[in-house]
Amino acid sequence: MMTITHKHVKQWLFLLPFFLYEDLILSVGMFVIGYLIIEYEKIDVALSKLEWREYLFFIYMFHMLFGEREFAYVGFEPLFVTEIVIFGLVVSYARELLQIRKVLLVYYLIVLAGLGFAVVYFSDNQIDAIRDSFMLVYAIWVPIVYYIFKNENHYDLFFLFLKLFIVLKGAQYVYEAVMILTGMKIISFEGFRFGVGFILPSLIVLTIFLPLRQVDVKYKIAALVMVPAVFTMFHRSVFLGIILGLLLIFVIGSNFTRKKIVTYGLLSLVLLIGFLFYYNTVVDVDIFRILELKTSLEEGNINYRFVSWQHVMDKFYEHFLLGYGVGQPVMFSQNNIFYNTVELTYFQIRDLDGNAQPHNSYLNILARFGILIFPFFLYAVLQPLKKIPEYMRIKKRGGSHAYSKFLLLIGFLILMYVLAFFNVVLEGPHHAFPFWLAIGMLLGYGRAGNFSEKFVQIKQVSSVS
Secondary structure (H helix, E strand, C coil), rough: CCCCHHHHHHHHHHCCHHHCCCHHHHHHHHHHHHHHHHHHHHHCHHHHCCCHHEEEEEEEEHHHHHHHHHHHHHEEEEEEHHHHHHHHHHHHHHHHHHHCCCCHHHHHHHHHHHHHHHHHHHHHHHHHHHHHCCCCCCCHHHHHHHHHCCCCHHHHHHHHHHHHHHHHHHHHHHHHHHHHHEEEEEEECCCCCCCCHHHHHHHHHHHHHCCCCCCCCCHHHHCCCHHHHHHHCCCCCHHHHHHHHHHHHHHHHCCCHHHHHHHHHHEEEEEEEEHHHHHHCCCCHHHHHHHHHHHCCCHHHHHHHHHHHHHHHHHHHHHCCCCCCCCCCCCCCEECCECCCCCCCCCHHHHHCCCCCCCCCHHHHHHHHHHHHHHHHHHHHHHHHHHHHHHHHHHHHHHHHHHHHHHHHHHHHHHHHHHHHCCCCCCCHHHHHHHHHHHHHHCCCCCCCCCCCCCCCCCCCCCCC
């Protein structure tokens, strides 16, 4: 008979949120598989050592990355799980957060700018002003992450989660495929798209190419399932983000890492081609015609982005210094028709099945907050790149594994950079969180001891007679 301990309770609580955003059958399956992996890989030991505020963050981080939109909007408008977790962590880490470090100062500044805009525009636009201001306010995740990832063990726990992510995402993908092939669910989006999310499958694909100690061969073989999974999303910015991330990893990585990228790259290509031919025989859709359409620069989705960017830039030129403000849509499109004036609220546009957000978070922030705020935001976003030369110089000190973990985080960051350029990312909690998470983890990576020396240097001292 098993005795229930504090460790078991932490395991169960960690897995219970699946029931909040997955269907019952899948939730049960995720719970059982997750429990077995946690026991098998001794992840339960790491979870049991977390204090309550660290545990709160890691359970949120895990499910936000795994569930994305479905988990992010658990709750009631406007109070979702993100706002509750942020409040709890800000209060519990108040002492640390008030000790403002130089590297974090810019993030406090843009958070204050976001709150300031919310106050100024609240009387006119109420809750919508607060919602828009979170484009900058979500940057509070950076100092929170910086103080939570205070030592190497917390980074190791994140990379241990990759094993869970690989197995559970693969199970979710297979489950959806079975449901579709048996007629229980229908395929959407021009014949092929599974609801496996954007961020985590891309992160798993990046993991395949790196010699990480926490992710051995059997997990990498399982991770190859994510290659066709990412393809079935056919999100071009996802492809571009992965390619650019791998390109940077290839340039700054070791020769061993480069060999891994070439080897697994060829294997992934063979797997993807085989999947395409198989998929085209099972599903009644001309997948190659769709590919041809999707790769055309004249395709409607691409044109939509260019036109939406122009509308947003027009707003920027009209409000150059102080920005367009928060709480009102900067654009309105419906059925690929753009309207020059916007007299509707976000909810009215949503009810009309229209679009109120440009698919470029950087331009959206530039237009809303003006040229005075944007340079601070841009510096905050690009600051982690300054770590690359520093870590390249000391990579041998911590060994290849420490540098591999850093490379994955850099690839993760590049992916988020690209997604934010082509999609609505910083405006919502489900994609804003991984964006700021990558930045926070990179800023604190060296400070947490990941590159700590593994040897004692002995110097010869000449004797004085």
